[in-house]
Amino acid sequence: MELRVLKYFLVIAEEENITRAASMVHITQPSLSRQIKQLEEECGVQLFTRGSKRMTLTPEGQLLKSRAGEIIELEEKTKADLRRADAEIKGTVSVGCGVFESVKKMADVFGAFNRKYPHVVFDIYTSTADDVRERMDRGLLDAGLLLEPVDMDKYEYIRMNVKERWVVMMRADSPLAEKEALRTYDLADIPIILPQRHKIQSELASWFGIGFEKLHIRYLSNLSENASILVEKGLGVSLTIEGSIPFLDTKIFCVRPLLPELPASSVFAWKHEQMFNPAAQKFISFAREALSGS
Numbered sequence: 001m002e003l004r005v006l007k008y009f010l011v012i013a014e015e016e017n018i019t020r021a022a023s024m025v026h027i028t029q030p031s032l033s034r035q036i037k038q039l040e041e042e043c044g045v046q047l048f049t050r051g052s053k054r055m056t057l058t059p060e061g062q063l064l065k066s067r068a069g070e071i072i073e074l075e076e077k078t079k080a081d082l083r084r085a086d087a088e089i090k091g092t093v094s095v096g097c098g099v100f101e102s103v104k105k106m107a108d109v110f111g112a113f114n115r116k117y118p119h120v121v122f123d124i125y126t127s128t129a130d131d132v133r134e135r136m137d138r139g140l141l142d143a144g145l146l147l148e149p150v151d152m153d154k155y156e157y158i159r160m161n162v163k164e165r166w167v168v169m170m171r172a173d174s175p176l177a178e179k180e181a182l183r184t185y186d187l188a189d190i191p192i193i194l195p196q197r198h199k200i201q202s203e204l205a206s207w208f209g210i211g212f213e214k215l216h217i218r219y220l221s222n223l224s225e226n227a228s229i230l231v232e233k234g235l236g237v238s239l240t241i242e243g244s245i246p247f248l249d250t251k252i253f254c255v256r257p258l259l260p261e262l263p264a265s266s267v268f269a270w271k272h273e274q275m276f277n278p279a280a281q282k283f284i285s286f287a288r289e290a291l292s293g294s
Helices: 003-015 017-023 030-044 059-083 102-116 129-136 196-214 223-230 279-290
Strands: 049-050 055-057 089-099 120-126 144-149 155-159 163-173 189-197 216-219 237-242 254-259 266-271
Touching: 003 017, 003 030, 003 059, 017 030, 055 059, 059 089, 059 266, 089 102, 089 129, 089 189, 102 120, 102 279, 120 279, 129 144, 129 163, 129 266, 129 279, 189 196, 189 223, 216 223, 223 237, 223 266, 237 279, 266 279
Parallel strands: 089 120, 089 144, 189 216, 189 237
Antiparallel strands: 049 055, 144 266, 155 266, 163 237, 163 254
16 A cells, blocks of 8 residues: 555545546546546445546545544655754654643743754644543654643653642532532532543543432533533533643633532653654753752
């Protein structure tokens, strides 16, 4: 399976027309048709449903499209890493992270590193810990800032010396805003928006105890920004990390801590024995030293 043919396949999938696709990749239509047919034979499945004017992806074609995009992205990242592997430290360091208080500390490390190595660019990918770990496993991210709990068997890591805690985000005019902190029974009859991660849900369930089964869970959200929109629309209150809502409009929202307090922690992690480009290798060593002493 050649990368060149995969790129042709992605162009056809996007254009849904082989004539336009052939023009875009600068080869003849018969040649492009032949190569896609050979790709289908190599995969052992039909990738396109061919109409008189359109070519649409089959379910197998949809699967290949998602995988092919990742393969091409990894190829481009690898080429970029190799081009930048010279004597001067420059290049791109790809770091995944969620949105929480520890990001502020990580930003300080980015800044200190850039002052020392001004030709390095940081590519910041924001998502949940599960998604960041998956992209680290595929080699698409060099390192990640992960909210615990998270399985760390395959990674080296440093625990961040930053206090995180779980809070309830609500509208400022909510009756719950009159309380200084919220206990399990305060949330018993309120529509709840929970984080999407299963490990996080399990941790929250342990805090609630038997009361967790009585919660009116209405929505699951993987990022706090979307949860805040639901809260603003009056659809519920959101259980979230306090540091994940740094720009909260206090005219619209307020937060209250859980009682007893439910703390959280995060780690800066990278994979065991992974080959990194020089910039990423230098940054991981730099961050390791900076965070160990903080």
